Amino acid sequence: MRVVEVEDLWWKYASGSDWVLRGVDLEVEEGELLGILGPSGAGKTTLCLALMGIIPNSIKGEMRGSVRIFGMDTKSSQTSEIAEYAGIVFQDPDTQFVTMRVVDEVAFPLENFGVGRDEILRRVEEALRATRMWEYRDRYPFELSGGQKQRVAIAAMLARRPRLLILDEPTSDLDPVGKREVFEVLARLREEHGMTLIVVEHRTEELAKYADELLVLREGEVVARGEPREVLAKVDYLEEIGVRPPQVTELAHAVMKIARAPDGNLPMTLEEGISFLEKFKHRLRPRNRARSNSEPGEPIVRLREVSYVYPGGAVALENVSLDVYRGEFLALIGHNGSGKTTMARLMVGLYKPTSGVVEIFGRDSRELRASDVALRIGYVYQNPDHQLFCETVYEEVAFALRSMGLPEEEIDERVGRALSYVGLEGRDGEAPFFLSKGERQRLAIAVVLAMDPEVVVVDEPTTGQDDLQSRRIMQLLEKMNRDGKTIVVITHDMRLVAEYCTRVAVLKGGRLLAAGPTEHVLADAELLGEAGLEPPQIVELSSRLLGEPVLSIREVEVV
Amino acid sequence: MRTFFLHVEEKSPLLRAHPALKILALLVVNLLAWILEAPIFLLALLTALLISYRAFGIPLSRMARFLVFAGLIAQAVMVSYLLGSKIPGRVTYLVLPWGSYVTDMTLLYSLTMILRFVSMLVGSTLILAVMRDVDIVYGLKSFGLPYSLSFAFSLAFRLSSLFLEDFKMVKDAMLLRGAKLDKGGILERARNYSRMGVPLTVIAVRRMNELSYVLEAKGFASSRKRSYLYEFKWNSLGICAALFLVGLVALALLLRLSTDLVTFPGWPLV
Numbered sequence: 089m090r091v092v093e094v095e096d097l098w099w100k101y102a103s104g105s106d107w108v109l110r111g112v113d114l115e116v117e118e119g120e121l122l123g124i125l126g127p128s129g130a131g132k133t134t135l136c137l138a139l140m141g142i143i144p145n146s147i148k149g150e151m152r153g154s155v156r157i158f159g160m161d162t163k164s165s166q167t168s169e170i171a172e173y174a175g176i177v178f179q180d181p182d183t184q185f186v187t188m189r190v191v192d193e194v195a196f197p198l199e200n201f202g203v204g205r206d207e208i209l210r211r212v213e214e215a216l217r218a219t220r221m222w223e224y225r226d227r228y229p230f231e232l233s234g235g236q237k238q239r240v241a242i243a244a245m246l247a248r249r250p251r252l253l254i255l256d257e258p259t260s261d262l263d264p265v266g267k268r269e270v271f272e273v274l275a276r277l278r279e280e281h282g283m284t285l286i287v288v289e290h291r292t293e294e295l296a297k298y299a300d301e302l303l304v305l306r307e308g309e310v311v312a313r314g315e316p317r318e319v320l321a322k323v324d325y326l327e328e329i330g331v332r333p334p335q336v337t338e339l340a341h342a343v344m345k346i347a348r349a350p351d352g353n354l355p356m357t358l359e360e361g362i363s364f365l366e367k368f369k370h371r372l373r374p375r376n377r378a379r380s381n382s383e384p385g386e387p388i389v390r391l392r393e394v395s396y397v398y399p400g401g402a403v404a405l406e407n408v409s410l411d412v413y414r415g416e417f418l419a420l421i422g423h424n425g426s427g428k429t430t431m432a433r434l435m436v437g438l439y440k441p442t443s444g445v446v447e448i449f450g451r452d453s454r455e456l457r458a459s460d461v462a463l464r465i466g467y468v469y470q471n472p473d474h475q476l477f478c479e480t481v482y483e484e485v486a487f488a489l490r491s492m493g494l495p496e497e498e499i500d501e502r503v504g505r506a507l508s509y510v511g512l513e514g515r516d517g518e519a520p521f522f523l524s525k526g527e528r529q530r531l532a533i534a535v536v537l538a539m540d541p542e543v544v545v546v547d548e549p550t551t552g553q554d555d556l557q558s559r560r561i562m563q564l565l566e567k568m569n570r571d572g573k574t575i576v577v578i579t580h581d582m583r584l585v586a587e588y589c590t591r592v593a594v595l596k597g598g599r600l601l602a603a604g605p606t607e608h609v610l611a612d613a614e615l616l617g618e619a620g621l622e623p624p625q626i627v628e629l630s631s632r633l634l635g636e637p638v639l640s641i642r643e644v645e646v647v
Numbered sequence: 648m649r650t651f652f653l654h655v656e657e658k659s660p661l662l663r664a665h666p667a668l669k670i671l672a673l674l675v676v677n678l679l680a681w682i683l684e685a686p687i688f689l690l691a692l693l694t695a696l697l698i699s700y701r702a703f704g705i706p707l708s709r710m711a712r713f714l715v716f717a718g719l720i721a722q723a724v725m726v727s728y729l730l731g732s733k734i735p736g737r738v739t740y741l742v743l744p745w746g747s748y749v750t751d752m753t754l755l756y757s758l759t760m761i762l763r764f765v766s767m768l769v770g771s772t773l774i775l776a777v778m779r780d781v782d783i784v785y786g787l788k789s790f791g792l793p794y795s796l797s798f799a800f801s802l803a804f805r806l807s808s809l810f811l812e813d814f815k816m817v818k819d820a821m822l823l824r825g826a827k828l829d830k831g832g833i834l835e836r837a838r839n840y841s842r843m844g845v846p847l848t849v850i851a852v853r854r855m856n857e858l859s860y861v862l863e864a865k866g867f868a869s870s871r872k873r874s875y876l877y878e879f880k881w882n883s884l885g886i887c888a889a890l891f892l893v894g895l896v897a898l899a900l901l902l903r904l905s906t907d908l909v910t911f912p913g914w915p916l917v
Contacts, residue, residue, distance in 0.1 A: 142860050168868040176864045183857040186865070188780045188805060195876040200866035202874045209876075230808075244865070438819055462823040473853075474813065475820040477845045491825025521849050535824065 091252050091284045092116035092139060093156040099134060099308075102148035108134045110308040111153070118251070121278060121285040123295035123316070126305035127330030127554040128526060132288045133179075135305065136256045138162065139286065141170040157252065172201065174252040175245035179260055179552060181237035184244075185229040190221060193229060194244045201248065215247035216240075218280075219273050231402075233424035235266025242273060253277070254286045259294075260552045263423040263580045264622040267291065271298055290554055293334045293625060296320055296356035304331060321354045330556030335583070335625040336361025338641050343368045346646045361629055373645040374630065374638045385414035388543065388574065389435050389465070394444035396430050404430040406598045407444070412543070417566070417575045419585045419606070422595030423620035428578045429470075431595070432545045435576065437461035463492070466536030470548040470578075472528040473521075481507065481523070481531060482516035485538045492539070506538035510564060526557035533564060543574040550581055562588045583624045586610055586639035594619045611637035661703040661777040665885045666786030668892075669778055675892040676770030680763050682899040684911040686755065689762035696769045705776050713772050720764045728757035752912065759911055780805055785879055794873065806858075810851065817846050 094114035100107045108131045116122050126132050137143040141162035144151045155162040158173045175197075178184055187193045194215055198208045216222040219239040229237060238258055245253055255274070259267040271294045277283045289295050295302060295316060302319040304312040306329050312319050320326070320333045323341040327333070333341075340354045340361060347368065355361040365372070389412040396405040405427045412418055412435065420428045433439045434446050437458040446453040448461055469475045478484040485506050489499040507513050510530040515523070520531055529549055536544055546565060550558035562584050569575045579585060585592060586606060593603040596619045602609060609615065610623050611631065623637075630638035638644050661669070676696070683689050700710065728734075729749055736750025743749075780801040787797035821828060821843065828839045881889075902909045 137860065140860075140864055142863060146859065146863060166868075167863040168866050171864055171866045176860075178857060178861065180857065182809070183854050184861050186802060186805070186858070186862065186867075192781060192876065196867075197865040199873050199876055200868070202872050204874060205876060205878070208874065248866075436823065438823070458819070459822050459825055459827075462825065467823055469816070469820055471816075473846055473850050474816045475846075477817070477821065477842050479845075487826075488824035491827070521845075539824075 089118040090115055091118050091120075091158060092286070094135075094139075094153070095155075096153035097135075097138060097155060098150075098152035099131075099138060099143060100150045102150075104149075108308050109138070112305075112308070112310055114303065114310070116252075116284060116286065118284050119278065119282050120300045121274070121287065121298055123299035123302045124286065124288045124305060125290070125292065125295070125302060125319075125326075125331045128552075128557055129307075129524060130305040131308040132305055133256050134308075136176060136254050136286070136288060139252075139254055140174060140176050141165060141167040171197075171250075173250055174254065175248055175250035176254040176256065177238070177241045177245055177258050179257040181241045181261070182230070184241045185237070188228055189225075190216070190227050190229060190232075190240050191225040193240055194247050197244055197248045211247040211249070215243040218246060218276065219243040220269075233266070235262045235269060235424050238262060238266070238270060239273065242270070246277065249281065250283070252284045252286070256288045257290065257552060258287070259289065259291065261424070261580075263620060264582060265620040266424055267294065268622070274298065290331075292320060292332060292337075293357075296334050296337070304329075316356055317353060320356060323354075327555075330554040332555040334361075335641060336365075336629055339372075339626065339629070339644060340364055342641070342644075342646050343371060347371065358625055358628060361625070362632055365629070365633055369633050371647050372634060373647055374634055374636055375643055375645045387411035388414050388449055390445075390447040391431070391434065391441075392445045392447070394434060394441045394446055396427075396434060396439060397442045404598055405434070405441075408595075408598075408600045409444075410593055410600055410603055412574065412576060413591075414542070414574055415569070415572065417569045417588060417590045418577070419589035419592045420576065420578045420595065421580070421582070421585060421592055421619070421621060422601075424580075425597075426595040426619070427598040428595055429547055430598075432467065432547055432576065432578055435543075436465050436467040436545055438467070462488075462541070463539060464541050465543040465545060466539055466541035468529075468532050468536050468544065468546040468549065470551060472525070472532040475532045475535065476520040476528060479519060480516065481512060481518050481520055484520050484531060485534050488535065488539050502538045502540070506534040509537060509567075510534040511560070526553055526560070529553070529557075529561060530564065533561070537568065541573070543576065544568060545576040545578075547578045548580070549577065550579060550584060558584060582610065582622065583640070586624050586627065587642065594621070596620065607637065607639055610639060661774075664777070664888070665789075665879050665881055666782035666784075667789035667879075668885050668889055669774055669782050670786035670790060671889055671892055673771060673774040673778075675896055676774065677767050678896050679899055680766040680770065682896070682903050683763075683909050684759065684903075685909050686759045686762055686912070688909050689759060689766055693762055693766045693769060696766060696773055700769075700773055703773070703777065705773070710769070710772065713768060717765050717768055720768065721761045724760045724764060725757050728753055728760065732756070755912060781877055785875075785877060789879075795867075798867075802858075806854075809854070810847070813847055813850050814843070817843050 092114060094112055097109050097112040098107055099109040112135060124132050138155050139157060144163060145167050157170050160170060162170060185193055187196055191212055194212045195208050198211060213222065216225055219242055221236065221239050221243055224232060224236060229240060259270050274285055275298055278285060299316050302316050303310060304319060312322060320337050323333050323338055334356055336355045336358060343365065355364040391408055391410045394405055394408045397403050420431060422428050430439065434441060437448060437453045437456050440454050448456060449464060476484055478487055482503055485503045486499050489502055510533055512527065512531060512534060520528060523531060549561045565575050565577060566588050589606050592606050592609040594601040594609060594615060601619050602615055610627050613623065616623055626641060627637045627639060630636065679692055683692060731747050732753055733747050734750055734752045734756050736752030738751045739748055741749040783801040783804065784797045787800060788794055826839065829836060899909060
């Protein structure tokens with residue numbers, strides 16, 4: 089049975105002048121898992137909203153073509169009617185919670201559809217057990233980690249037993265294990281309930297494993313569609329538009345290019361990659377990548393047996409000792425809720441330790457005001473919207489410089505330099521809130537950069553960004569590091585950690601599990617497993633194939 | 648147990664009370680504070696509320712965060728009466744150039760008003776401390792409000808906690824960029840803080856948009872016949888408590904309308 093039929097769909101928001109979707113055609117059969125890929129701004133979320141009927145029922149704009157869900161035309165059906173058959177899980181789990189208890193959250197849609205009380209109780213338990221959240225049923229949603237929240241959001245949809253479930257980047261805020269768990273739940277839903285799934289995702293490793301079909305959107309158009317093997321084999325094209333294929337596919341493609349052999353069936357998963365590359369392993373050679381500022385200087389931020397307890401009593405950090413060295417590119421990694429952001433805020437003086445000492449450039453942070461620390465240690469928030477408040481891009485960057493009492497001439501010079509550094513030159517007069525998310529993130533970095541701090545702490549700069557934007561941001565941080573800045577970055581993206589960072593600190597449940605050179609930490613499968621993390625595919629692939637771990641594709645020489 | 652404002656022990660009897668009783672208690676406390684004018688009765692009301700805090704298993708330390716509000720209320724009330732009232736009294740302490748004066752009754756009346764507002768604050772926080780979102784929804788619905796409106800009230804409370812988180816985040820971000828938010832007089836501070844309006848509005852608008860999509864996708868439609876997960880039943884203790892609360896208001900009204908006992912300055916201060 090055909091669940092989704094989209095014919096020549098065009099959509100333009102009332103607030104915009106360009107078509108966001110351009111002639112999209114799509115059919116999805118019952119029980120299928122369709123993965124949607126594409127760079128930021130390609131129209132993926134818009135397509136999801138159109139499939140749920142939210143477009144055109146609740147959002148104003150111009151629509152051409154048609155969308156039919158289980159035969160219902162979304163133009164003539166209410167969203168609540170479509171919602172009887174289809175459910176959607178959005179990217180940000182926080183905005184999806186409308187109640188204050190996990191069990192109430194899962195029951196809420198069932199109450200809306202008038203399901204009897206006994207049936208509600210039965211389905212809520214079933215959904216929470218299926219997503220392994222039953223033991224958290226009485227918890228306040230905001231006390232849960234990112235992965236747990238997303239599982240509750242899925243459970244709330246699952247309890248309704250929709251025949252079609254749409255997930256819009258459900259794993260972008262999650263740690264590697266959280267991401268895997270979400271996909272495992274989806275696979276089980278399909279197997280046990282025959283549910284049709286449409287998943288928007290930036291990570292191709294999971295989609296390669298679970299999807300029946302992939303669709304690639306670019307600037308509102310379908311530019312590729314087919315089985316994962318067929319779509320992901322277009323390695324060069326995908327990379328060009330900001331979609332990154334699995335690392336094993338990338339490496340196999342590079343090998344085939346050098347070997348001048350036809351691509352054939354490129355591997356998609358780790359196991360396939362190992363057996364595929366086995367016969368070419370004589371052509372693969374690890375090479376040492378020159379990491380930026382590989383010889384760091386003296387410690388400039390020191391955490392000594394630091395604990396931090398939030399006012400409500402939650403222990404965020406426990407007895408942590410860590411030094412940040414001048415000139416290094418340090419990654420703070422750990423599962424959701426492991427204490428990474430708390431640690432970063434202690435480093436910039438926003439939080440004072442409950443016990444222990446944080447020394448910032450040799451002074452106890454308790455003696456320092458955060459605004460004074462900011463002159464030497466800049467902090468870039470995860471959500472740039474929390475950080476931007478001026479009317480123009482120029483004013484945004486100039487604000488802190490004016491607070492520092494710099495002369496206008498110098499302000500002008502510093503603003504120009506910072507904007508050019510992050511690739512926003514010529515955008516001075518634009519309103520920050522109308523920039524794309526990637527641009528806002530880069531503007532937030534420029535704001536900090538203009539203050540010329542010695543250390544820059546960046547909290548999850550690549551969350552929800554496509555591969556091209558993520559790389560652009562990381563390359564920017566790498567450049568800053570080469571120019572002498574110390575960089576501390578919090579991220580869940582192990583690929584980026586492997587490729588850019590010189591040292592890694594691993595946190596688990598508020599404790600520091602380990603800190604050391606990237607190549608040692610990421611090669612320690614046991615340590616990562618304990619921390620609820622997973623190494624990039626290439627680390628495991630190279631360990632098994634070459635006998636030594638390699639951190640990125642760039643570090644494999646194909647001869 | 649997590650409620651809107653505080654962590655409350657599960658065994659607290661107020662937590663398990665019928666939602667309508669909680670809403671009723673909230674109304675009664677505020678009504679009593681309005682009806683009673685005599686300082687001695689307001690003092691008695693405030694004392695009773697503080698004792699209730701403890702009796703219902705809510706540690707008084709939980710109130711610490713509201714002390715600053717109580718202090719601000721006291722300050723504002725005192726200043727406005729001292730500088731701008733004309734309450735005749737037995738002793739006049741000060742006559743101000745603009746015609747208002749400060750008497751012994753001015754001081755007593757400001758104290759009365761402080762007691763009134765602080766009682767309302769303490770009473771409301773006591774009830775809200777044991778109020779969950781379901782209490783608001785089911786409680787208001789018991790009073791005849793449509794479900795969609797009751798739900799909107801509870802949602803507003805829930806969103807307020809998200810707004811506070813955003814407020815703190817934006818404030819920290821501004822401080823890190825050298826903004827001196829608390830510098831200068833009231834007007835300058837207001838101007839400093841007004842900058843926060845831009846990101847907070849943008850974040851709130853984005854969040855409200857997403858929330859409206861989420862509610863639609865979850866089948867929230869006011870015209871649909873819905874079912875309810877919870878069934879709250881009145882027990883005899885709850886009924887007695889409700890009757891007692893209604894009786895209290897009736898008695899206070901009676902005294903206010905037919906005697907001078909609870910009016911300002913009231914017994915035994917005359």
